[in-house]
Amino acid sequence: LIDRKPHPVWVGEGLLSRLDELLPPGLRDVPAALFHDARVPNELISTVGGRLKGRLALRLAIDAGEGAKTWQEAGRLLELLAAERLSREAVVFSLGGGSVGDLVGFCAAVYHRGVALVHLPTTLLGQVDASIGGKTGVNLLGAKNVVGAFHQPRMVIADLSALRSLSERDLWSGLGEVVKMALIRPERLWSRVSGQLSALVAAIMSDSSARGWQPLVADCIEAKLEIVGSDERDAGARAALNLGHTLGHALEAGAGGLLPHGLAVVSGLRAVLHLSARRGWLEPSDLTRALDLLAAFPAPNVVIDREAALAALLQDKKRTARGLRFVLLRGLGRPELADDVPMEWVVQELDRALAES
């Protein structure tokens, strides 16, 4: 158990089968609703359902992915909660990846002006990143998370056993956010990721054991809790977590939903490293070390529309009078906001990313 602000997190194998014991006392016998990603293995769903027996007012499969995070879908889930007359004392569980957590978390944030929420992330991305820190949201008119709320989960339970059901590509996508964190907090994570990633993926793909993942996932979660705990409402320090996301989001937009988020972030990180070096903020030796770390990742291997990616890059809120707004690195472990990155440099990085995809 990682017991710190803004919320406690359990990390380990086989946790979902002990779900009821792990919950905070106040959530052990109140009425519950469970929303799960429709693709989560039945075995996990029935494990969770079994531990909530006798108080499960509602269980529903929902679609995953950014495309399902709509205002209408949130309204549908809220109507179901209201139809069951769930009270303010109820608890809402999300079982699945990041997009399911965003959508279900938003519903929990606004139902009765906020009810208890517990995330049960089943993807690596969800465990190390999306479920941590209380951001929830849905999309509107193609704008990602333009509507949402800050609503801290009462608890997150990251069961490493769930990682066994992921594809190799999903694992690498999750590792994209892990490596991002290693660049932000190298003192805590560098030694855990440097030269280790391929072996970790191979282990889980061959003998289905996630045991070796425990220290990496736990350290990554601790690092994120540290950052979000100091800036729950995203007013400052939390911006560092956007490292690699500016170009990453643009590539996702250009790939029309086919590029896994974490792999897009990896391409974005490469761009950030080059931009930081070019501006003289990052030593050549550090650039090399960091690029070596990223070399383990598979190529995205999708078609990306250059115009769509470019449009996303140039949208209003990233533009300033002096250039584009980017989180860069003033040395490893020292993310810093720059709002004067020349447009031309960024377009060159986009083209490099497209050539590598």
Added chain:
Amino acid sequence: LIDRKPHPVWVGEGLLSRLDELLPPGLRDVPAALFHDARVPNELISTVGGRLKGRLALRLAIDAGEGAKTWQEAGRLLELLAAERLSREAVVFSLGGGSVGDLVGFCAAVYHRGVALVHLPTTLLGQVDASIGGKTGVNLLGAKNVVGAFHQPRMVIADLSALRSLSERDLWSGLGEVVKMALIRPERLWSRVSGQLSALVAAIMSDSSARGWQPLVADCIEAKLEIVGSDERDAGARAALNLGHTLGHALEAGAGGLLPHGLAVVSGLRAVLHLSARRGWLEPSDLTRALDLLAAFPAPNVVIDREAALAALLQDKKRTARGLRFVLLRGLGRPELADDVPMEWVVQELDRALAES
């Protein structure tokens, strides 16, 4: 200016024509959106529009009333904000009564996970009650405010001049919440309401002056700020504000939207007084004094469906194992939650209210 937690409130005549000077410095030149009740006089709308000139990205008339507070309507307003690409730094204004403030406040609470909100209440009910304290919400499946958020406005500007456009019935409705507050905080408000109400209404109806209302409205707002400031998330003390609302909501449900909220509350307050006296919590002399205060109010004068009202009264969340949950008075100024009020007593009070309506 009443400058206290959880938010500052301006009260006075002609304030809207000085809107820009009254705003907190951070909100004086950021982009703005204005949503106003479609029934607000054009004069007020253009006054406000004029003070926001040059930065008004969006101005929209919306329908008032509980029926317009829907999830779909909130989605429509949010899409308009997103289409204008309003940033996190923008400010949203609501101009109108309580229902407009609830809906617009909810949109401000979730747009970009919360943007600045300023209420410009134009009804008495909005000025003394609905705009104060940060509750926002929309209705779902007929359940009032079952979805919403706590989102404190950055400022409330209660322009007494707006009261001149109200009907006599609207004024009495607002006074219903004022009298409720007088029963909760008699030391502050009793002398301001006892024997004064008819004269205040007559003054504004005859010579269109709202000057005499200043002390009453200001004291009522201060009393509400005191209570909500001690309990922003509605965990305890704030429950006292529901005085008269249990039966009041039931009557509103039975009247199908034709009974003004404050007049329903007045009927609810009569019931609370009788129930409190019957249980021995309220002295007969205090019962008489309080009923005298309520005698000034006009009869609701609408048809109320007994079955619908009864159904609303008996819904789950008001029921306990020992009876019904009500805020009663253990003496004037001492609201207290009772959860064992006999069903039979309550039905008798409902019938009394129906006979008087």
